[in-house]
Amino acid sequence: MARTPLEKSAEPDLGTDLIPKERYVSREFMERESDRMWSRAWLMAGTLSDISEVGDFFTFEIGRESIIVVRSAADRIDAFHNACQHRGYRVCEAERGHGKTFVCPYHLWAYDLAGKLRGVPDREDYPQGIPDDTRLAPVRCDTWGAWVFVNMDLGAESLSEYLGEAGGHLDGYHFDRNYALTEDITFEWNCNWKVGVDAFNEVYHVQGIHPELLEISDDVDCPIDLYGKHSRFLFKIGVPSPRWTDTKAQAAGYRDRGEVTKEMATVLEAFGLDPKDYDDRIEEIRPALITSLREAAGPANLDFDDLHDEQLWLDVHYSFFPNITFNISPGHFWLFRHRPHPTDPNKMYWDYQNYDRIPRNSEPPPRPTHRFAVWGDGQEKDLHIALRQDGDAAAPIQAGMRSRGFKGLHLAAQERRIRLFHKVLGEYVDG
Ligand code: FES
Numbered sequence: 001m002a003r004t005p006l007e008k009s010a011e012p013d014l015g016t017d018l019i020p021k022e023r024y025v026s027r028e029f030m031e032r033e034s035d036r037m038w039s040r041a042w043l044m045a046g047t048l049s050d051i052s053e054v055g056d057f058f059t060f061e062i063g064r065e066s067i068i069v070v071r072s073a074a075d076r077i078d079a080f081h082n083a084c085q086h087r088g089y090r091v092c093e094a095e096r097g098h099g100k101t102f103v104c105p106y107h108l109w110a111y112d113l114a115g116k117l118r119g120v121p122d123r124e125d126y127p128q129g130i131p132d133d134t135r136l137a138p139v140r141c142d143t144w145g146a147w148v149f150v151n152m153d154l155g156a157e158s159l160s161e162y163l164g165e166a167g168g169h170l171d172g173y174h175f176d177r178n179y180a181l182t183e184d185i186t187f188e189w190n191c192n193w194k195v196g197v198d199a200f201n202e203v204y205h206v207q208g209i210h211p212e213l214l215e216i217s218d219d220v221d222c223p224i225d226l227y228g229k230h231s232r233f234l235f236k237i238g239v240p241s242p243r244w245t246d247t248k249a250q251a252a253g254y255r256d257r258g259e260v261t262k263e264m265a266t267v268l269e270a271f272g273l274d275p276k277d278y279d280d281r282i283e284e285i286r287p288a289l290i291t292s293l294r295e296a297a298g299p300a301n302l303d304f305d306d307l308h309d310e311q312l313w314l315d316v317h318y319s320f321f322p323n324i325t326f327n328i329s330p331g332h333f334w335l336f337r338h339r340p341h342p343t344d345p346n347k348m349y350w351d352y353q354n355y356d357r358i359p360r361n362s363e364p365p366p367r368p369t370h371r372f373a374v375w376g377d378g379q380e381k382d383l384h385i386a387l388r389q390d391g392d393a394a395a396p397i398q399a400g401m402r403s404r405g406f407k408g409l410h411l412a413a414q415e416r417r418i419r420l421f422h423k424v425l426g427e428y429v430d431g
């Protein structure tokens with residue numbers, strides 16, 4: 001089993017070109033993404049634990065496509081396009097469910113769990129006949145971690161080739177057994193889906209929209225690694241930013257940057273450490289937190305066995321092309337999936353999921369209900385403050401990108417995960 005590497009990887013040369021804004025605002029580009037990228041990339045469709053019994057299924061909506069994923073046998077998962085072979089009706093309108101067959105609501109054509117057509121009312125009424133091998137159009141599927149992935153291209157490379165080296169980096173977290181899904185909300189954002197991806201691929205914006213993070217995290221020394229199509233950064237928590245200066249600390253009512261802030265004290269106290277012990281010794285906080293977490297793991301029956309000490313107080317932040325973001329801390333992780341709107345390049349769906357670490361061999365809590373919300377309707381108020389700030393930034397970015405006074409993204413080196421993303425996207429849409 002591979003552990004998360006902590007060393008720097010080799011850097012490809014990605015150039016310095018402007019990223020044309022048409023990628024974010026044009027319908028024509030949106031159509032090309034649908035025809036050439038979404039139809040050929042491996043996509044995270046849903047959670048494996050949602051289809052543990054034979055007959056369990058879920059549907060996955062991605063742009064104008066809908067895909068059914070079903071546990072068709074104890075050891076088999078099938079996926080197919082959600083389009084009846086009679087006249088195209090969406091066979092399955094439920095988000096999740098359980099059954100023995102899929103019966104199209106319109107004229108009641110019936111398909112078995114493997115997608116094969118099994119029943120047609122008035123079958124003798126088709127002078128042209130109905131071929132015996134009629135079935136819902138198949139989609140490839142495979143699993144990684146705690147999730148099912150699909151690919152609409154039947155000739156695509158395997159999922160493990162697609163994920164490449166980065167796919168093995170997170171094995172040590174054991175997503176399939178050590179965490180349980182505890183929050184599941186889809187928010188509609190007024191921006192292109194790539195604004196969602198970009199929002200989580202750099203820490204340059206921390207000083208702008210997340211000033212309170214400067215007290216407890218390092219947005220300057222944040223190593224970036226690029227792995228083929230995918231990328232990561234390692235964001236240190238439990239240490240103040242170099243941008244958290246004496247001046248900023250004093251403006252916030254502290255003596256200087258060496259004083260333990262309220263935010264940092266909360267973290268220390270949660271791990272049984274006395275904030276007073278770290279006054280003027282703030283550089284000792286992170287090692288102390290690591291030690292305390294390591295010591296707490298055994299008695300709490302938490303499995304941190306395959307994690308390096310260093311990563312116990314890191315936000316291990318991976319992006320898998322095209323649309324998956326992981327923010328992984330030892331105790332929990334956030335999984336974000338950024339999905340395009342079916343017709344409007346100025347809208348997207350931001351799937352937010354929180355997973356909490358559970359003790360070894362314990363029963364996971366009941367699955368939370370999936371909720372849908374429009375950003376701004378109030379349901380975002382319980383999210384972490386940083387996520388509320390990120391979500392609030394989505395619409396103003398899209399609005400500015402649509403201006404005739406804006407030509408494209410002029411990216412900094414520390415934003416090169418966004419540059420890599422666009423290189424890979426270009427290979428799909430132009431290649
Ligand atoms: S469209 Fe499905 S049975 Fe007619």
Ligand SMILES: [Fe+2]
Pocket residue numbers: 199200205210386390
């Ligand atoms: Fe952010």
